[in-house]
Amino acid sequence: MKPYTAVENSFTQIKIKTYKVMLPILILATTVGIILEDFNDTNDMVNQYSLPILFFWFVALYPLLLRMNSRHFKYIEYCTFVLLSGLFLLKFWIVVHYQLGIDGTYGLGEFFDWIPLYFIFIFFTFNGKRALSISLLFIWTTLLIATYEIATTHYNRLILSPLIQFHLSNLVYVIALYFLQKLKEVFLLADANKKAANTDFLTNLPNxxxxxxxxxxxxxxxxxxxxxxxxxxxxxxxxxxxxxxxxxxxxxxxxxxxxxxxxxxxxxxxxxxxxxxxxxxxxxxxxxxxxxxxxxxxxxxxxxxxxxxxxxxxxxxxxxxxxxxxxxxxxxxxxxxxxxxxxxxxxxxx
Missing domain, CATH: 3.30.70.270 (Reverse transcriptase/Diguanylate cyclase domain)
Incomplete structure (x- = not known):
């Protein structure tokens, strides 16, 4: 048996409980976003398509989550990660290419208020250095997109500030989450060891x-x-x-x-x-x-x-x-x- 098996199983159960609480909130958030898009008539193509996609994905996930085997849970996480990564990168490119610095727009928009949750999800889905590497790859990709767009389309010094703040704040999120995950592993391992010390290995009863x-x-x-x-x-x-x-x-x-x-x-x-x-x-x-x-x-x-x-x-x-x-x-x-x-x-x- 791997030494971290009990730790991994414990954390998987924590994640499933967390998602059961969070998914209704995310469903509500996407519903509100869809209504506001229609009400404000912004003609934002990414929001018009991404919000309904996310809504239906979250709605489909919830009943699965209630009866899902923890062994299969990771595949749902991987699919969700791919979907969210694609939507965030697409939205980032469109904002930088078509919106940032145009008609006095010098912010990335409310869509990216959810970016900390995206990094939290990465560290929920992957462990340790893999989560760190994937997060840094995402930041590096957005940095390349921003650098390319600034160099080839329109340079405006006013757009540098939101882009710099975006990347630096994301870097802080990732570093903090990495060390929090390390701390989590220490506590979960200690909890697993405590349970092992107090549990009879054959009957799984208290010893x-x-x-x-x-x-x-x-x-x-x-x-x-x-x-x-x-x-x-x-x-x-x-x-x-x-x-x-x-x-x-x-x-x-x-x-x-x-x-x-x-x-x-x-x-x-x-x-x-x-x-x-x-x-x-x-x-x-x-x-x-x-x-x-x-x-x-x-x-x-x-x-x-x-x-x-x-x-x-x-x-x-x-x-x-x-x-x-x-x-x-x-x-x-x-x-x-x-x-x-x-x-x-x-x-x-x-």
Whole structure:
């Protein structure tokens, strides 16, 4: 596995959420632009064609974005990048060639107010040096267009200022975005490492470290707490008979089954080996015992091929006023082993 896979997946999800918010705004902006073009009757050929193109593109993208697989998302980004680059370069050439310096016009127009968003999109779509290179290529291309038009058509010193400001400000945007992206990668990598340190790699559940920290946090906040400590009955026999791959499959299936059954006030974590811990927040021992019995019956009624029915034994206890974490967990552990010694596949409270 590549070290940045988790980082890239996290950032892709952030991008998709961002675009879900931004696209309605862009659809509204293009709609307003189309209405104003018709109302003002500017006869700007680029705006007359580009704004409807962008409108229909954004409208088509939105439903796709709601159900799109993140693997295919990058191709939509590439197509959008090509479309936006073509429109910006075409508009820039027309403004410099036909409008700038003519009839007292010494600005590039409101179309280029959106240029910072274009560079943000580049750094959303591409990573690191590639995004920097593409952005600088865009700036270099507009600089060549401006230089050529000034040299071959009409030189007017008054048009130099907006062109210089345009290119210098774009250069500042690009440099700032490059270093912001580097900062983003540091934070995302740190977040991915933190999640990896707190997640069991096999079941994708919170691991013992995370559960212990969560338990400490809830105790400090004064929450009413109880825990359900359970492990899979006869798990060694499963490994011996079917092999460790099937044993791992059983752990994953049990994890998924129980996690999907729990509500938001209960957190399931892998405690170690075939042991699991449910932290039940704002539940007493009796209420947690009811939950443990639900889980026990759920496992008893579920077949996991090729093993068949897998059962578990449960120990339940409640955090008391004079408890420390170790005494609290030791009590749950004793209840679990009492359940084991009493015939397994049952719930005991201490």
């Amino acid at each position: 013992r470290r995370y559960m212990h920290e969560l338990l400490q946090d809830k105790i400090q906040k004064g929450n009413k707490l109880s825990v359900i400590l359970f492990d899979i009955d006869n798990f060694k026999k499963i490994n011996d008979r079917y092999g460790h791959d099937i044993g791992d499959l059983v752990l994953k299936e049990v994890s998924h089954l129980i996690k999907s059954h729990l509500k938001s006030d209960s957190v399931l974590g892998r405690w170690g080996g075939e042991e699991f811990l449910v932290l039940a927040i704002n539940r007493n021992a009796a209420e947690s015992a009811v939950l443990a019995e639900e889980i026990r019956r759920l496992l008893e009624q579920t077949r996991i091929e090729p093993v068949g029915v897998v059962t578990s034994s449960f120990g339940v206890t409640e955090f008391g006023q004079n408890d420390a974490i170790h005494s609290f967990l030791n009590r749950a552990d004793k209840a679990l082993y009492e359940a084991k010694d009493s015939g397994k596949n049952q719930v005991l409270i201490r």
